[in-house]
Each structure stands twice: as C-alpha cells, then as structure tokens.
Amino acid sequence: MIRTLVSLRFRALFTGLIVQRQKKNKSSKGTVILFAFLFLYVFAVVAGMMGFTFYSLAQPYHMLGLDWLYFSMAGLMGLGFAVLGSVFTTQNQLYDAKDNPLLLSMPIPPRIILLSRMIPLLAMNLLFGGLVIVPATVVYAIFVEFSIVGLLLQLLCLAGIAVLAQAISCLLGWLLHLLLSKLNKSLASVLYLVVFLGIYFYVYSQAGEILTAIVMESQQIASILSKWVWPLYAMGMGCLENGGLLLAFLGICAVCFAAVYAILSATFLRSATMSSVSRKRQKLNLKTSKTAPPVNAIVGKELRKFLGSPVYLTNLGVGLLMAAALTVAGVIFREDLLSAFSMIPGFTDLIPLLICAVLSFLISTMYISAPSVSLEGKNIWILKSLPVSGKDILNAKLLFHCRMTVPLCGICGFVLALAYG
C-alpha cells in the first residue's frame, strides 16, 4: 500500500513537469531535455557556489584542528537550506493536497497517507541538503584529506540531516498551515518573500565579512556548538570517523523524526480536514455597487486576481517592491552612495545612466501582463463567451500592467533624478 501511494506521489510530481496542463498533452522530448538541462544547470551553479564557500573554510579549519567544525557548519547550512527550500512544499503536500479527502475516505490509515507524503519530501530534503553537503565533502576530499570511509560517513550524515530537516519542515509546515488558515494566503506569501529576500540580501552583501568572521571566531563557534548544539558537534565528529558520535547523531535525527511523525499522525486527520474557509457571510448591500465600462471591469478583475494569487503576486510583484525600496533607499543612503561613486574616477558623470539601467532592470522584472492570458486557465471560457473583443481584453490587461508600474517607476525615476541630479 505504501509503495503504491509513494509511487503515485512521485508520478504526480514528474507529470507536473512533463505534461503541459493547458494543452493536456506530453511536452516534446526536446522540452523535457531542456527542462532537465536547466535543472542540472541550476544545481551545478548552486553546488559550485557552495563549493567555493567551503573552499575558503576547509584549509583554515584544518590548520586550526577544527575539521569537525567544518562538517558541522556544512551540516548547519545544509539543514537551513533544506528547511527553507521545503517548508512551503511540505505544508502544501501534507495539508493542502487535493487528494486528501479521497485517500481519507479509503481504508488507509492516516499515518500511512502521511508517511507516503513525507517520503518524496524526504527526497527533496536530501536533494537540498546534498547541494550543500556534497560540495563540502568534495572540497574536503580534494584539498584536505581523502578517505573512502570518511566519504561514506559524510554521506550518512547527509541522510541524517535530510531526516532532521524533514522533521523541522513538518513542524514548521504544520505551524504555517495553522497560520494560513487564519491569514490571507497572498499576504502571508508576500510577507514571507519580503523577509526571505531581506535575509538573503543581507547575507549576500555581508557574505565576505560573515565568512571571515566564521574563520576568525572559529574557536568561539566551536565552543558554542559543542556545548549548546551537541548534535551538530556529534555530526561533525562523526564525519571524521568517530563511529559512536555518528550513531548518536543519527539516533537523534531518527528520534526527532519519529516524534514529529507520531504527533502529526495523531493530528493529521484534523489538520488535513481543517478548512481555511471561513464562510463569513456579510449583509448584501446592492446600493454600494458601482458600474464601470467593460475595459475597466476587466482591469478591476485583473487587480483582484493579482492581489488574490500568492504565486502571481510573489513572482511578478517583486519588481514593484524593489522599485519602492529603491526610491526610499536611494534617498536615505544618498550620501554614502555619492561618496562611494566619487571614489571611481569619472563615475559620477555616469550616475544618470546608472539610474536608467537600474530602473530598466527593475521594469524588466515587472512583466505582469505577460502571463496574464495563460493565467486565465480554466476561466478562459468566461471572457470568450462575453461580448468583448480579444483586442479589448488584451488592452485591458496592458492597461492594468501600466497602472501598476508606470506611476511607481515614474516616481522612482523622478525622486532618484532629484536626489542624484
């Protein structure tokens, strides 16, 4: 039974990649190969970045005799990467899966349904964790010490990290599900994205200093980890062929997973059937309804769709957020930026060009209208059956795009021109 359910989950995952939903036919072989190549390319780039990061830690830590700390840091980063990358998918797959009612109506214990969903997620955590730990392992093997046993133990630790990340993702996914049942999904997604981007840009901008600090403060970090985060210490030592500590680390990961699984199994039925539907009825007041010309009606509909769709908003609304942030940051950090620009000879004359380039880049990320026709999806019949021409529909979508982007970009350009003119 579990094998059937797990293979169903994997098939659903891959079918989503190779079948074009709208045309309901298989993508061509070429498209599948292209997607596979793109995935491999992205993985290679991320793994390369991680490898480069760990290269700057491997030899310094080895010279300080803190090889275990090297692997503990890799484990910590792998854990964070896996959890961040999978928490939303975990919440969606465990609690918002469309086939939950169907499977729950069958003679399948809820804990088995839960397990069948967790196994593919485990594979995902293995992949995300592997993107960090495998490069770290390879870098260590090439530049410090190569050992077959060590390699195998390090890969075992990767499995432990994936299991631990799964346990943490499940807990966070459960909390997220509770939160989303109370909050507006789009708002929650945008909030998550803003926080995530904030942290990402901060870490990215401070990456050099952070790496230097990790090397310079290694003794303090080692002391903190070995005292307060003992499982990571055990993992680090386990990667250096300390069998006892490796088993302890794997045991801790297994126990955490088992505990989370037990809690979620006990609450799965209630959580999976918890409705986010509030069905709060308000009194209908027809007097407040307003009329609008057909094109404006479509623009209004586009706005509601944009704000009501987390995926649409977070993918295509980021540019709007960035333009607003640029306007504010450009004014606040004016002096710092001008002094930095003045250090490069002749660069001050290029500031107007730079502003245009940055603004153009941001505008290029705001392609709000581009996917709006395909995003009609199964609702396309509505516009097709209404007495409005294709030209008017496209104009309305374009008008919505302009209304969202032109005022904001205009203000941004004007403010920056004033500040740096």
Add this chain to the structure above:
Amino acid sequence: MLRIEHFTKTYRSKVAVDDLTLHIAPGEICGFIGHNGAGKTTTLKACCGILQFDKGAITVNGHSILTDPIACKRDLAYIPDNPDLYEFLTGIQYLNFVADIYEVSKTDRNQRIAHYGNLLGMTEDLTLKISECSHGMKQKIALIAALIHKPRLILMDEPFVGLDPIASHQLKNVMAQHCAEGGAILFSTHVLEVAEKLCHKIAIIKGGKLVASGTMEDVRGQASLEQVFLDLEDTL
C-alpha cells in the same frame, strides 16, 4: 433565433460533431440529448463563440458567430456544466463584473440580482468568495450571471446538476418564463424526465451526428423519451 447549419468540428483526427443542422425559434426550449462524448458540449461552445469550427455556419439572430461574434454574444448567455468562475472574486463582484461587460445599468442589475438571488436562495451567499462556495452555489451564481443582461438566447450545459430541488424547480420556471417572453433556450441534459416536461423540441446526438430532431411529439411519439433514446443507442 439560433441557426446551426452543417456544423462540423474536428479535434485533430477525431470528428467531434459531423454535419449538424438545428434551428431554434424564439419561444422554443430545445433539449439536447446524447451519451457522454457525443458532441453536446462542443456544439454549445461553438454556438457561443468559445470554440472555432471547421465547417458550417452558426447564426444568432442573423449574426454569424464567426464574423460578428460580439453582436451574437450580446444576445446570448452561456452556462457551462462545470462553472469555473473567478475564485478570487465574491459572488456579487462576479455578477457586477459580468454586468459591467454587458453594460447593464445599476438599477437593472440590482433589481435582477435581488430578484434571482431571492428566487434561488442565494442572496446572502453572494458575499462569500467563490472559492468558498459549493458546486451548487457556483452553479446558481453562473445562472444569475447568465440572466443579468436579459439575453435572448440561453445556452446551458447540464444546468440541473448540483442544484437543490427548490432551485431546480425555480430554474424550470425561469426557463418557461424566458421562452414565454420570446426568448429561446438550448440546453443539454441527461435527465430525460425534465426534458420531456420542459422542452418543445428535442435533438438527439450520437457519435457527433444528429440522429433525431423535431418537436417532442414527433420524436417521442407514444413512447417515453428514455425508450426512444435507448432504442436509438441500440440501433445506430
């Protein structure tokens, strides 16, 4: 009102509808009956301009759906079998959206929304998001949206699916009233008893071909519609 002449629609190599001819005059309710995959939905969608077609002509009040689709659509309304409405809108927002497209005045739309909302027991539920509505509630919203601009021709694909008994009864009254006022209706259904009671005309389609059409008396004769349908399925 609606003239379908030698309508043919092919999906790749499969002929979904083959040389279908059907006329519906003002004041007529025509029931469109056929097995699953016979071509009923394809025909209805082509009539309201959702699907392009290969051969034939479809006209609504003299306007061709291919060359003058906007004029055709002003006079008609379409209700699909599975109403995929805008989930991000509330019921009332959706109705106002449709009313804006049809340029229905504020007074008229409010009056019609109140009337049909009360008739179908949906008034308070119109403030809910469509994503929070059940299938039957969505069906009712789609129905009100179809009636809001007082179309001359209504095309419905299995309209009774998902409706509660009261709403079904009210819908039959609305259909009868619509045709009494000179409108026309073409609807597909699997509920033959409803078709027998409601329809002036019947069209039976099998494998994309029209196998029987005419008034209820001509098609049914002394037998029941169910018997006629089953006999046709067996013989052809």
